[in-house]
Amino acid sequence: MQDQLIIGANTQEVDAKINRDLLGHIIAPSPQWFWPLIGFLALVVAMAAGAAGFMINQGIGVTGLHRPVMWGFFITNFVFWVGISHAGVMLSAILRLAQAEWRRPATRAAEIVTVFSLMTAVLMPILHTGRPWRVLYWAFPYDFARGIWPNVRSPLVWDPSAINTYLTSSILFVYIALIPDFAVLRDRSTGIRHMIYSVLALGWRGYPRQWRLQMIAGILLSALILPVFVSVHSIVSWDFAVAQSVEGWHSTIFAPYFVIGAVHSGVSAVVTVLIILRYMFNWGDYITRDTLDSLARLLVVVATAWFYFFATEVLFGLFTLETPEIGLRTMQIFQWPFAMLFLIFITTAYFIPVPMWLFRNVRRSFKWMLITTILVNIGMWLERFLIVVPGLARKSPLTFNWSTYHPSVIEILIVVGTFAFVSMMILLFSKVAPLIPIYDVKEGQILRDTIKIGKVEVPAVRREE
Amino acid sequence: MAARQVLGLFRTADNAALATDRLKEAGFSAGDYQVLTGTPYPEGAFGEDPPKHRLFAFPFFGAAVGLAIAILITAGTQISYPLVTGGKPILAIPAMAVIAYEGTMLGAIIMTIIGIIFESRLPRPIMGLYDTRITEGFIGIALTCSEDRLQAADLVMRQAGADDVKNDDI
Amino acid sequence: MWFEWPGTPLVTDLLAVIFLSILGLALLWVASIPDLAARRDHDRTMPRWAVRLTMDWRGTDRQWKVLRGALMLMGALYFLFLVYVHTIIAADFAMALVPGWKDAILPTYHALSGLQSAFASTVVATFLLYKFGGFKGFISVDQFWSAGKIMFALSLLWAYFWMSGFMIYWYGRQPVEQNILRYLMFEAYIVPFVISVVFTFLVPFLVLLWTFARRSVLGPAIVGFSILFGTLFDRIRLYVASFSAGENTESLEALHPEPLSQVLPAVMPGVPDVMMVVGGISGAIFLYMLATKLIPAVSIWEITEGMLYRTRRTFLKRTIMVMGKPE
Numbered sequence: 009m010q011d012q013l014i015i016g017a018n019t020q021e022v023d024a025k026i027n028r029d030l031l032g033h034i035i036a037p038s039p040q041w042f043w044p045l046i047g048f049l050a051l052v053v054a055m056a057a058g059a060a061g062f063m064i065n066q067g068i069g070v071t072g073l074h075r076p077v078m079w080g081f082f083i084t085n086f087v088f089w090v091g092i093s094h095a096g097v098m099l100s101a102i103l104r105l106a107q108a109e110w111r112r113p114a115t116r117a118a119e120i121v122t123v124f125s126l127m128t129a130v131l132m133p134i135l136h137t138g139r140p141w142r143v144l145y146w147a148f149p150y151d152f153a154r155g156i157w158p159n160v161r162s163p164l165v166w167d168p169s170a171i172n173t174y175l176t177s178s179i180l181f182v183y184i185a186l187i188p189d190f191a192v193l194r195d196r197s198t199g200i201r202h203m204i205y206s207v208l209a210l211g212w213r214g215y216p217r218q219w220r221l222q223m224i225a226g227i228l229l230s231a232l233i234l235p236v237f238v239s240v241h242s243i244v245s246w247d248f249a250v251a252q253s254v255e256g257w258h259s260t261i262f263a264p265y266f267v268i269g270a271v272h273s274g275v276s277a278v279v280t281v282l283i284i285l286r287y288m289f290n291w292g293d294y295i296t297r298d299t300l301d302s303l304a305r306l307l308v309v310v311a312t313a314w315f316y317f318f319a320t321e322v323l324f325g326l327f328t329l330e331t332p333e334i335g336l337r338t339m340q341i342f343q344w345p346f347a348m349l350f351l352i353f354i355t356t357a358y359f360i361p362v363p364m365w366l367f368r369n370v371r372r373s374f375k376w377m378l379i380t381t382i383l384v385n386i387g388m389w390l391e392r393f394l395i396v397v398p399g400l401a402r403k404s405p406l407t408f409n410w411s412t413y414h415p416s417v418i419e420i421l422i423v424v425g426t427f428a429f430v431s432m433m434i435l436l437f438s439k440v441a442p443l444i445p446i447y448d449v450k451e452g453q454i455l456r457d458t459i460k461i462g463k464v465e466v467p468a469v470r471r472e473e
Numbered sequence: 474m475a476a477r478q479v480l481g482l483f484r485t486a487d488n489a490a491l492a493t494d495r496l497k498e499a500g501f502s503a504g505d506y507q508v509l510t511g512t513p514y515p516e517g518a519f520g521e522d523p524p525k526h527r528l529f530a531f532p533f534f535g536a537a538v539g540l541a542i543a544i545l546i547t548a549g550t551q552i553s554y555p556l557v558t559g560g561k562p563i564l565a566i567p568a569m570a571v572i573a574y575e576g577t578m579l580g581a582i583i584m585t586i587i588g589i590i591f592e593s594r595l596p597r598p599i600m601g602l603y604d605t606r607i608t609e610g611f612i613g614i615a616l617t618c619s620e621d622r623l624q625a626a627d628l629v630m631r632q633a634g635a636d637d638v639k640n641d642d643i
Numbered sequence: 644m645w646f647e648w649p650g651t652p653l654v655t656d657l658l659a660v661i662f663l664s665i666l667g668l669a670l671l672w673v674a675s676i677p678d679l680a681a682r683r684d685h686d687r688t689m690p691r692w693a694v695r696l697t698m699d700w701r702g703t704d705r706q707w708k709v710l711r712g713a714l715m716l717m718g719a720l721y722f723l724f725l726v727y728v729h730t731i732i733a734a735d736f737a738m739a740l741v742p743g744w745k746d747a748i749l750p751t752y753h754a755l756s757g758l759q760s761a762f763a764s765t766v767v768a769t770f771l772l773y774k775f776g777g778f779k780g781f782i783s784v785d786q787f788w789s790a791g792k793i794m795f796a797l798s799l800l801w802a803y804f805w806m807s808g809f810m811i812y813w814y815g816r817q818p819v820e821q822n823i824l825r826y827l828m829f830e831a832y833i834v835p836f837v838i839s840v841v842f843t844f845l846v847p848f849l850v851l852l853w854t855f856a857r858r859s860v861l862g863p864a865i866v867g868f869s870i871l872f873g874t875l876f877d878r879i880r881l882y883v884a885s886f887s888a889g890e891n892t893e894s895l896e897a898l899h900p901e902p903l904s905q906v907l908p909a910v911m912p913g914v915p916d917v918m919m920v921v922g923g924i925s926g927a928i929f930l931y932m933l934a935t936k937l938i939p940a941v942s943i944w945e946i947t948e949g950m951l952y953r954t955r956r957t958f959l960k961r962t963i964m965v966m967g968k969p970e
Contacts, residue, residue: 020484023511023610109968149550157550161561161568169543169572173579180586187595192511195605210590211597214607215615217524218593219513224528225589232532232585236578238803243571250814258815260748263807316726317751324734324747450512450610459967461951466967470958472515490959517961560816567813 056425089129095274096122101230273388357387481630492633509613531588539580729754766867791863798847842873
């Protein structure tokens with residue numbers, strides 16, 4: 009599948025048109041809805057921040073967390089956002105290494121979703137501790153006076169190292185790829201903006217050596233970031249899997265299961281974001297039905313792989329017919345309210361979207377892809393919830409510890425606030441740098457060609473050997 | 474004789490490629506000029522030699538440094554306050570391996586980024602002769618030559634179909 | 644004597660493997676119809692039954708369309724089913740309460756390891772065809788280069804799945820799990836374990852890390868041989884070891900909280916064991932060679948189709964490859 013051909017008499021006209029379309033409201037005034045929308049999202053974020061402040065002031069008791077369910081919405085949300093962050097590497101790195109031409113419009117949006125969702129994910133366990141200022145010495149080795157160092161044998165300490173590695177790598181990756189686009193912005197702006205973009209562009213001129221290194225950068229960094237991406241969510245899964253006493257957690261399959269689940273929810277989220285951006289900024293020429301079709305096919309493969317791991321996890325836990333495992337699965341699948349959540353989860357995460365995606369008309373429809381990918385993420389959020397809470401709720405060694413989990417308003421506000429935060433940051437980013445990589449799209453246009461076989465002109469791509 | 478710069482702007486890649494031929498015929502060597510583009514063209518499209526770079530040394534160096542720092546931190550902190558947790562040894566290899574792995578990858582990636590920026594000869598506060606139309610799709614040929622050859626270079630480029638030729642007279 | 648129908652995975656195993664073989668043979672047959680037809684048109688000595696296999700192929704538009712659709716469908720189905728079969732076979736072991744097997748990742752690990760060694764055997768077969776089969780003009784570095792990249796990824800995944808399993812066992816310090824690790828990896832079966840780590844992961848990783856090794860014929864071929872060797876020992880370690888520990892209650896007791904001295908020694912293979920393994924491998928090679936008497940080892944029609952979609956053109960001042968992407 010190829011990018012849409014951008015019509016123009018010659019390369020220069022095509023490039024100029026691409027610049028105009030993709031620079032959008034960075035140099036031109038923003039659309040009317042932009043700032044009111046930012047305002048609304050900022051309000052939601054402010055409310056969430058207020059809730060967080062209230063929680064820090066009053067203590068964790070204002071949440072629904074209670075023995076034995078010590079991990080609830082915050083940890084679910086943490087795992088969810090780490091999951092979403094895996095989209096960037098999947099679409100950007102893996103498709104770059106596979107030389108898939110259709111990745112071109114999607115990579116920057118995916119990487120930006122990664123960066124902001126990872127930042128949000130980092131916030132969640134910090135808030136969850138209730139006294140965030142005390143958590144930092146426990147994760148980073150800086151407290152010289154106390155003589156107490158982080159316990160490097162704990163996955164909770166591996167988490168910050170993995171997430172920070174991934175976050176730093178993603179930010180640097182986005183920046184390096186942005187340098188040529190900052191050069192375009194430098195050339196199109198004046199005054200203070202021109203100064204800022206000049207600094208950011210580092211004096212980029214665009215001669216062959218610089219472009220060559222950009223190309224190598226893309227491939228080399230993709231190859232380096234891929235192992236990091238696999239390790240991050242594996243380490244997050246080990247937060248659960250190395251535990252001994254919680255049913256359903258002590259399973260060796262957690263690491264790949266979480267990773268593939270992350271890819272599933274992440275790629276769905278990026279598709280959602282791309283469709284919304286397409287309508288917001290009129291990028292119909294760049295995010296085409298072909299792009300959507302290719303993404304949907306990728307999603308079918310990823311979703312099925314996820315389902316395989318999910319089925320493996322459940323079935324191989326159950327077949328040995330051990331009482332604790334049966335008890336947990338009964339609660340997760342058949343007991344209210346988990347039964348309803350499980351039903352919603354399994355239908356929205358797999359059984360509604362994937363059969364729909366098998367149909368070409370659905371894959372090429374923006375409306376249906378938007379709906380199905382949002383459904384997937386609803387399902388995947390619930391999946392994380394169903395992993396975290398039922399196992400903990402069944403831990404009742406002492407009768408006075410019986411409790412079920414009821415999320416409080418504070419937790420709900422904070423979770424909703426994270427969604428608003430990520431959306432707001434993506435939109436604000438669109439005001440500063442192009443969300444579709446300009447030089448990538450221009451390169452795609454240059455590399456287009458056709459091969460005549462008989463009467464047919466087959467679309468082709470020029471490839472360096 | 475001072476080195477002067479000339480920049481020719483071409484609307485199409487074919488003209489630019491033709492101009493490089495004409496410049497070579499006129500006695501300029503390939504090292505005298507550079508092709509500036511707003512888009513990556515396939516390597517060698519304008520007849521340039523593949524650039525030599527040592528980028529691949531950077532990740533190895535970064536990985537080694539990252540690994541060393543990670544092992545230092547994990548081993549050092551645990552030895553200085555040895556507290557047995559979970560029945561695991563003080564220097565637990567699998568646990569250290571996880572953090573060492575992350576440190577290695579972080580080191581490799583950071584050094585790769587530095588390497589890319591450095592090998593691209595960036596940052597470059599003084600850009601040299603440049604035109605903003607290059608990012609609009611024009612292809613620039615930036616030639617460095619001596620004062621007396623300035624006119625010849627200008628003429629060659631215009632004859633090859635340059636839309637505009639400018640030099641570093643401000 | 645109904646083998647506990649339908650409960651036991653052993654029955655499903657058999658059915659699954661039979662079905663996979665049928666599917667594989669069907670895929671092979673359908674993919675080779677155009678080549679068999681080519682042979683039919685030029686070889687008067689082709690046996691009657693082989694001619695019938697060509698199904699009256701004439702190469703009409705409709706026939707090509709059906710062929711392509713069939714190959715796509717069967718290919719997808721085969722891959723899905725392959726993963727399922729590996730999972731089911733490994734499920735035989737994973738579902739037992741045998742230590743070292745009762746492990747949720749074992750089926751996935753087994754499926755991946757199977758995929759990795761399948762790729763390796765394809766590379767080895769391609770290399771042998773290249774070196775000794777006279778196919779130098781048709782097989783080039785490109786094939787080995789692409790296969791090398793995939794083997795690199797699969798070897799990394801192997802290490803990753805191993806680590807996933809290991810971390811869970813190592814972390815909790817449960818005595819049974821610690822003894823399992825000692826038994827399967829670090830003491831009794833340390834030799835097969837080290838061999839599998841070295842040949843299935845370290846050799847592929849260290850060889851394929853370098854571009855010059857990846858982009859050669861010999862590099863991926865060496866890695867292919869290495870992976871096959873390592874996987875054989877990995878299978879021996881996983882399946883011989885655990886089962887011999889679970890065979891009687893005495894040894895099962897040994898894998899419960901007991902001091903180190905109770906960890907059992909490894910089972911050494913006897914001559915019949917070795918002969919069976921060697922015979923099995925030889926049998927597979929024999930069947931492969933037999934098949935190449937009927938079906939060309941390199942697919943003629945796919946190569947010629949590929950040639951239609953590739954060309955070299957000048958682009959500005961260089962020649963560049965143009966690859967058609969029919970969709």
